[in-house]
Amino acid sequence: MPEFPKELVTPMISAALTMLILVWLIFYRAAERLSLALWIGLALLVWLAAALLLSPNGFFLTLSLYPIPNIGLLFVPIIVGITILAKSAAFQKVVDNIFQPWLIGVQATRVMGVVFLMLYARGLMPAEFAIPSGIGDIIIGITAPLVALILFLNQSFGRKIAIVWNIAGFLELTIAIILGFATSPTPYQWLAFDNPNNFLFDFPLALVPTFAVPLSLLLHIFSLRVLFKSSNK
Numbered sequence: 001m002p003e004f005p006k007e008l009v010t011p012m013i014s015a016a017l018t019m020l021i022l023v024w025l026i027f028y029r030a031a032e033r034l035s036l037a038l039w040i041g042l043a044l045l046v047w048l049a050a051a052l053l054l055s056p057n058g059f060f061l062t063l064s065l066y067p068i069p070n071i072g073l074l075f076v077p078i079i080v081g082i083t084i085l086a087k088s089a090a091f092q093k094v095v096d097n098i099f100q101p102w103l104i105g106v107q108a109t110r111v112m113g114v115v116f117l118m119l120y121a122r123g124l125m126p127a128e129f130a131i132p133s134g135i136g137d138i139i140i141g142i143t144a145p146l147v148a149l150i151l152f153l154n155q156s157f158g159r160k161i162a163i164v165w166n167i168a169g170f171l172e173l174t175i176a177i178i179l180g181f182a183t184s185p186t187p188y189q190w191l192a193f194d195n196p197n198n199f200l201f202d203f204p205l206a207l208v209p210t211f212a213v214p215l216s217l218l219l220h221i222f223s224l225r226v227l228f229k230s231s232n233k
Contacts, residue, residue: 002124004199008115012204013052015112016211020044022106023215030097036090047077048211055206074177077214082221095222096229103223104162105148107169107216113137115205124199126192129183133176140169163227170220173213180209 024041031037054060060073084091116134119125147165151158182190183197199205 002198004124004202004205005119005122008118009204012112012115012207015109016048016051016207019106019109019212019215020048022109023219026098026102026106027094029099029102031094032097033090036094040094044215047215048207051207051210055201055203055210058202060201060206060210074209074214074217078217081214081218085222085225096226098222098226100162100223100226101148101152103219103226104151104165105145107144107219108141109212110137110141110144110169110216112212113141119199123195126183126195126197128191129176129179129197129200133172133179136172136176140165140172159227159230163224166220166224166227170217170224173217173220177209177213 024037024044027040028037031040085095113134113136116125116130116137120127120130120134143165147158147162151162179191180197180200181188183192184200185196185198189196200209
């Protein structure tokens with residue numbers, strides 16, 4: 001199998017760390033208790049550390065040999081996050097207190113989807129996944145600060161724009177998940193047999209499906225929860 005471009009390793013890790021720090025700062029500002037903010041930060045840190053420590057050893061690649069597809073891993077933190085939101089009144093209060101333009105603006109980190117296009121240009125990633133997922137991520141990432149600014153300047157109109165944008169961002173990630181599943185070299189692959197998505201669950205690209213994607217989906221869910229509640233007031 002071809003080697004992942006070494007010059008892209010540091011940007012991938014840096015993007016994941018940047019996302020972690022920005023998300024934690026957003027939750028830190030929204031939390032009324034320092035202890036709760038620290039627990040959220042610890043959870044994010046352990047999550048990213050697990051992805052960083054396990055992916056270089058091929059852990060996520062090995063899972064593709066088992067009946068449950070490894071891409072199902074990204075649903076674990078999503079289920080955990082939604083469960084905590086549903087069960088914890090304290091966490092619900094934190095999410096409701098988040099300054100929405102920040103929660104939307106942090107998704108500017110999605111511009112790292114350009115890496116998919118770079119890998120495709122080198123023949124290291126199938127077009128079936130790289131083109132729609134890469135372009136979709138870039139569009140969502142570029143528009144995130146703009147939507148955040150509109151929401152900040154015009155609460156009523158901006159809220160409607162933010163809802164549509166969040167839904168679009170959620171759907172874009174959903175399509176990327178489906179295409180990632182379809183192009184990865186597992187018993188369930190049904191696309192890109194001539195150029196499988198070999199790097200998606202290898203280091204450092206594994207940080208995308210195991211950390212960045214589920215975290216982005218959770219941010220969309222948290223944002224939509226607050227925006228819909230505001231619309232009903």
